[in-house]
Amino acid sequence: MTPLLSVQGLSKNYGAHIGCADVSFDLFPGEVMGIVGESGSGKSTLLNCMAGHLVPDAGQVVFDTRADGPQDTVTMSEPARRMLSRTDWAFVHQHARDGLRMGVSAGGNVGERLMAVGARHYGDIRGKATDWLERVEIDVDRVDDRPTTFSGGMQQRLQIARNLVTGPRLVFMDEPTGGLDVSVQARLLDLLRGLVRDMGLSAIIVTHDLAVVRLLADRLMVMKSGHVVEAGLTDQVLDDPQHPYSQLLVSSVLQV
Amino acid sequence: MIELNDVSKTFTLHNQGSAVIEVFNDVSFRVAAGECVALTGASGAGKSTLMRMIYGNYLAQTGEICIGGVDLVQAAPREVIQLRRDVLGYVSQFLRVVPRVSTLDVVAEPLRMVGVAADQAEIRARALLAQLNIPERLWSLSPTTFSGGEQQRVNIARGFAHNYPAMLLDEPTASLDAANREVVLSLIEDAKARGAAIIGIFHDEAARARVCDREIDVTRFVPGVAA
Numbered sequence: 001m002t003p004l005l006s007v008q009g010l011s012k013n014y015g016a017h018i019g020c021a022d023v024s025f026d027l028f029p030g031e032v033m034g035i036v037g038e039s040g041s042g043k044s045t046l047l048n049c050m051a052g053h054l055v056p057d058a059g060q061v062v063f064d065t066r067a068d069g070p071q072d073t074v075t076m077s078e079p080a081r082r083m084l085s086r087t088d089w090a091f092v093h094q095h096a097r098d099g100l101r102m103g104v105s106a107g108g109n110v111g112e113r114l115m116a117v118g119a120r121h122y123g124d125i126r127g128k129a130t131d132w133l134e135r136v137e138i139d140v141d142r143v144d145d146r147p148t149t150f151s152g153g154m155q156q157r158l159q160i161a162r163n164l165v166t167g168p169r170l171v172f173m174d175e176p177t178g179g180l181d182v183s184v185q186a187r188l189l190d191l192l193r194g195l196v197r198d199m200g201l202s203a204i205i206v207t208h209d210l211a212v213v214r215l216l217a218d219r220l221m222v223m224k225s226g227h228v229v230e231a232g233l234t235d236q237v238l239d240d241p242q243h244p245y246s247q248l249l250v251s252s253v254l255q256v
Numbered sequence: 257m258i259e260l261n262d263v264s265k266t267f268t269l270h271n272q273g274s275a276v277i278e279v280f281n282d283v284s285f286r287v288a289a290g291e292c293v294a295l296t297g298a299s300g301a302g303k304s305t306l307m308r309m310i311y312g313n314y315l316a317q318t319g320e321i322c323i324g325g326v327d328l329v330q331a332a333p334r335e336v337i338q339l340r341r342d343v344l345g346y347v348s349q350f351l352r353v354v355p356r357v358s359t360l361d362v363v364a365e366p367l368r369m370v371g372v373a374a375d376q377a378e379i380r381a382r383a384l385l386a387q388l389n390i391p392e393r394l395w396s397l398s399p400t401t402f403s404g405g406e407q408q409r410v411n412i413a414r415g416f417a418h419n420y421p422a423m424l425l426d427e428p429t430a431s432l433d434a435a436n437r438e439v440v441l442s443l444i445e446d447a448k449a450r451g452a453a454i455i456g457i458f459h460d461e462a463a464r465a466r467v468c469d470r471e472i473d474v475t476r477f478v479p480g481v482a483a
Contacts, residue, residue, distance in 0.1 A: 028334055186355045193354065215354060219333035233312060233333040240314040244270030251271065 002064050004029045004170060004202050005050070010059035012049050018226035019045035023059070025221065025231065029169070032196055032203045034217030034234060036210060036249065042226040043206045044174055050204065051091050051172045052081050063088070063170070086116045090163035094175035096155035100147050100162065106133060107143040109162045117166055132161040136191060153184035157191065164195060171196075171203040177212055189215050210253055214238060222246045257422050257453035258287040258310065263319035263329075265309060279305055280477045283319070289421065292444065292454040294468040297475045303457045306474055307424050310455065311346050312336045323422050341369050345420035349427050351411040353399060359385065359410055360395045366418040377417075384413040388439055405431050416443050423447060425456040429463045441467055 003026035012019035020042035027033055035043045048054040050061050052073060061073045066088065073081055085091070093099040100109055110129040111119075119125050130140050136157040138150075147155050156176065163171065176192065177185040193216055196203055205216060213220055213234055220237045222230040222245065230243040241247045263283040269275045279302050287293045295303040308314040310321055312328040321328040324343045326335055340346070345366075353362050360381050367377035385395055388409040394402065399410045408431055415423070428444070429437045437460070444467045447454060458464040464471070 031334055190354055190356050218337050232315075233336050235313050236315055239308070240267075242268075242315065247270050 001028060002070065003027055003062075004031075004064050005204075006060075006062040006070070007050060008060040008062070010046065010049055010056050010061065012045050012054060012056045018042070020049065020223070021226045023228055025228075027170075027202055027204065029202055030200050031219065032201075032205065032217045034213030034220045035204065035206045035223060036208060036213055036220060037223035038208065038249075041223040043223050045226075046223070047172055047174055047204065047206045051089065052085060053091075086113065087166055088169045090166075090168040090171045092159055092163055092171060092173040092176050094178045096147070096152070096159040099159040100155060102146065102148050105144045105146055106138065106150070106158055109147065109158060110165050113162055113166050128165060129161075132165050133158075135195075136161045137187070151184075153180050153188065156180060156184075156188060160188075160192070160195075164199070164201075167199070169202060171201055173203060173205045173207075175207050175209075176205065177207070177209065185212075192216060210238060210250065222249065257289045257324065258455065259320070259322045260285055260310070261320045261322075263309065263316045263321060265305065265314065265316050278479045280474075281479045283477045285472055287422075287453045287455055289451045289453050290448055291470075292448055292456060292468045294464045294471045295455060295457050296464075296471045296473050301475050302478060303474050304426060306477075307346075307426055307455065307457060311344065311424055312340070341366075343421050345415050345418065345423040347412055347415035347423070347425045347428055349408075349430065351399060351407040351414075355400060356398055358396050359390070359399045359402075362399060362410060363413045363417055366414060370418055372418075380417055381413070384417060385410075387443075388413050389436060405433070405436070408432065409436060412440055412443070416447070419447070419450060419452070421452055423452050423454045425454060425458075427457055427459060429458065429460045437463065 005027040008024050010023045011021050023046055035046065037043050045054065049056040056074060062070045063073050063084065064070050073084065091099065101112065104112065107126060107129040110132050111125040114125050114128060130143055133140055133143055138154055138157055147158055150158065177188055180188065189212060195201065196216070205213065207213060217234045219232065220234045221228050222237065222243065224245045230237060230241065230246045237246060238250055241250050260283050264281050265279040267277040267279060283306065295306060297303055305314060309316050316329045319329060323339060326339050328336060360378060363381035363384060364377035367380060368374065390406060390409055399407055402410065412428060428440050432440060441463055444454065456468065
C-alpha cells in the first residue's frame with residue numbers, strides 16, 4: 001500500500017535553536033496519528049512544516065496526490081500547494097479565530113471553501129453549508145449569524161465544518177480541543193471520532209492532552225527537544241512507555 | 257492459532273532509579289483453534305501482563321507472539337489495529353467508552369468496524385444485550401452511569417458481538433450473579449464450538465474447570481521463581 005503521507009528527514013531550526021530534527025514516518029490512508037510532547041518540544045513546528053505553513057531546512061513531505069501520485073510538497077510550486085491545501089488537505093487551528101473569517105456569516109465560512117474549489121450555484125452552496133452545520137451540531141437558525149456571536153465550542157465546530165466540507169483526505173489538527181471546557185471537549189471529540197471514521201480520513205493531531213490521543217489516535221509519536229523519542233501503537237505507548245521521557249509524561253497525568 | 261516463542265518481558269522504570277523488573281523469560285506455548293486455556297498463578301504473578309502482551313498492549317523485549325500469522329512483537333501499528341479489528345478480541349475487566357455513545361452502539365461498534373450493515377449489527381447487539389439481561393430501557397443510554405455488573409455485561413456483549421477467531425478474556429465472570437455467569441459461560445462454550453482459540457483468566461475455579469481444556473501457571477515463566 002502507498003502511504004498517503006511520507007515524511008523523510010524533516011528538520012527545521014530557528015537560528016541555533018532546534019525546532020524539529022530529522023523526523024521520518026509514513027502515514028497510511030485512514031490512519032490517525034497523535035503527536036504529544038511538552039510545550040516547546042517541536043510538535044507545532046513539525047505540523048506547520050508538514051502543512052506547508054513553514055519551510056523546512058531539510059527533508060521531504062511526500063503526499064500521494066489524486067492526479068499525479070506521490071509528490072514532494074516542499075518543492076512543489078506555490079499554486080499547486082495552495083490548491084492542495086484547499087482540496088485534499090485541511091488544517092484545524094487551536095484558536096478557531098485563526099481558521100475562520102470572523103466578519104462573514106457561519107454559512108459564508110463554510111461556503112467560501114466550496115467556492116474556492118469552483119462551486120458557484122448559490123442554492124447548492126447554501127444547502128451544503130446548512131447540511132454541514134447540522135453535522136457539527138450547530139442550530140441551522142444560526143447560518144446567517146457571524147461566528148463572533150458564537151461560543152468557543154461552536155466556533156471550533158464551525159471551523160471543523162469549514163475544513164471538512166470539501167472532503168479532504170488529510171486533516172492537520174493543532175490542539176483542536178485546547179482552551180475548551182471539559183464538557184465541550186467531550187462533545188467535540190465524539191464528533192471528530194465519528195467524522196474521521198465515517199469519512200475514512202487520515203489525520204495528524206498535535207496535542208498535549210493524552211486522553212485526546214487515546215480516544216482519537218491509532219498511533220502516537222512522543223517528541224522532546226525537537227526529536228521523536230518514541231513512536232508506536234497509541235495504547236502501547238501510553239500503557240507501556242519505553243523511553244524515560246514518555247514514562248515521565250504518562251506518569252505525570254493526574255488520575256481523576 | 258495463538259503461538260508464543262521465547263518471549264521475554266522487562267519493565268525499566270527510568271524515573272525510579274532505572275529499576276529493572278524482569279517479568280518473564282522464555283515464555284513459549286500455543287493455543288489451537290477451539291481450545292480454551294486458563295492462565296493461573298497468584299495475584300501479581302503476571303497473568304494480566306501476559307494477556308496484555310498477547311493483545312499488543314505491552315511490548316515484549318524478545319521473542320515472537322504470533323496470532324493468525326501476524327507477529328505482534330514486530331508488527332506496525334496498523335497491522336496490530338487490523339488484527340484487533342478482525343481476528344483478536346479482548347474482554348477487559350473495565351469498560352472504556354466514549355461519553356454520549358449509546359449502549360446499543362457500544363455493543364454494535366465492533367461489527368460496524370468489520371463492515372457489517374448497521375441494521376444487522378443492531379439485531380446482533382439487541383440479542384446479546386437481551387441474553388445478558390440488560391433491561392431494554394437502558395439500551396439507548398450511555399453505559400458510563402451503569403452499575404459495575406451492568407458495565408461488565410455490556411463489555412462482554414461488546415466482546416462477543418463479532419465472532420473473533422482468537423479471544424482474550426480477563427475475569428469474564430467476576431462480579432456477575434449466577435444467572436449471568438451461566439450466560440457468559442455458555443457464550444464461551446459457543447465460541448469454542450465455532451473454533452475460537454481462547455485464553456482466559458478465571459478466579460472462579462468452577463468456571464475454569466467447566467470451560468478450560470488446560471491450565472498454564474505463569475509462575476513458571478517468572479525468572480528466579482521457576483519451579
